[in-house]
Amino acid sequence: MAIGQKLEEARNRKGISIREAEESTKIRGDYLSAFEANNFDIKLPEVYLRGFVRLYARFLDLDQESIVSDLSTELGLFNGKSVKKSLGSITNGEGVDNLEGVNPAPSSPTVTPKYLNASLRKPMIYVLAALSTIILIITSLISYFSETKNIKERSATPNSNIKEVNSKSANAEKNNEVLNQSHVLKLVSVGPIEKLFILDGSDSLQEFKNLNDGWETEITIKKSFRCYCTELENLRFAINGNDKKVDGVGPGNFNWTP
Numbered sequence: 001m002a003i004g005q006k007l008e009e010a011r012n013r014k015g016i017s018i019r020e021a022e023e024s025t026k027i028r029g030d031y032l033s034a035f036e037a038n039n040f041d042i043k044l045p046e047v048y049l050r051g052f053v054r055l056y057a058r059f060l061d062l063d064q065e066s067i068v069s070d071l072s073t074e075l076g077l078f079n080g081k082s083v084k085k086s087l088g089s090i091t092n093g094e095g096v097d098n099l100e101g102v103n104p105a106p107s108s109p110t111v112t113p114k115y116l117n118a119s120l121r122k123p124m125i126y127v128l129a130a131l132s133t134i135i136l137i138i139t140s141l142i143s144y145f146s147e148t149k150n151i152k153e154r155s156a157t158p159n160s161n162i163k164e165v166n167s168k169s170a171n172a173e174k175n176n177e178v179l180n181q182s183h184v185l186k187l188v189s190v191g192p193i194e195k196l197f198i199l200d201g202s203d204s205l206q207e208f209k210n211l212n213d214g215w216e217t218e219i220t221i222k223k224s225f226r227c228y229c230t231e232l233e234n235l236r237f238a239i240n241g242n243d244k245k246v247d248g249v250g251p252g253n254f255n256w257t258p
Contacts, residue, residue: 003053003070004038010060011036025059027052040074181223183239183258188216191234200225224257 011021018036022029031052034042040049050068057067187196193211201223208217213234229235232248239256246254 002038003067003074004036006062006067006070007056007060008036010062014060021056021059025055027056032056038074040071046075181258182220183223184218184241185221185225186216186218186238186241188236188238189213189234190236191231193234194230195228196230196235197228198225199227224255226253226255228253
């Protein structure tokens with residue numbers, strides 16, 4: 001059975017058209033039609049012709065080696081030298097075939113089949129993988145040395161943040177000492193007082209009512225105090241034994257801070 005007939009019957013068994021075969025194999029449809037017509041005079045270099053036929057046979061689930069062997073017979077393969085019968089012969093002036101050393105210039109193919117790139121595809125994958133690995137290693141090294149440099153710079157530079165925190169802590173402790181500082185407040189009335197309110201720095205409120213002349217008391221306050229008195233002129237006070245003056249007459253407020 002001719003090669004073309006085998007190819008056509010196999011395609012019909014798969015139930016596909018020439019166009020569908022062209023889309024799947026990426027081989028031009030006119031080439032496939034020529035193969036099935038057993039016409040291999042399609043002006044292709046022999047290496048491409050064999051490659052296309054092998055690819056088409058594999059696509060049709062045929063024995064590739066058997067098809068290529070039949071193609072070699074079809075092309076007239078004798079003693080390792082290939083002669084295309086359908087392309088005619090090159091003769092000398094006496095009409096005798098003169099094939100020794102004659103290599104017809106191949107025409108440039110219009111289509112490059114995918115299978116021809118298969119031999120290059122695998123090495124390219126290895127090359128790309130190697131380049132990716134090298135880039136990853138270089139990136140990791142750059143990141144590592146940058147981080148190491150930052151750590152050294154942080155170690156060599158005085159940590160101003162620590163100083164600032166320590167300074168804030170010292171100020172907070174000092175403020176706490178001031179806030180927690182206690183004073184002895186002595187209150188004395190030199191006349192009647194209807195109401196007296198004392199609010200110290202810790203927001204502790206103490207209230208006194210209906211005070212008579214000669215009334216006195218001592219209380220502990222934090223930091224400072226504020227006072228409201230209905231009769232300011234009748235109030236006297238001392239802080240830690242030191243007498244202080246109250247200005248004002250009648251109801252009013254006054255503050256004391258150290």
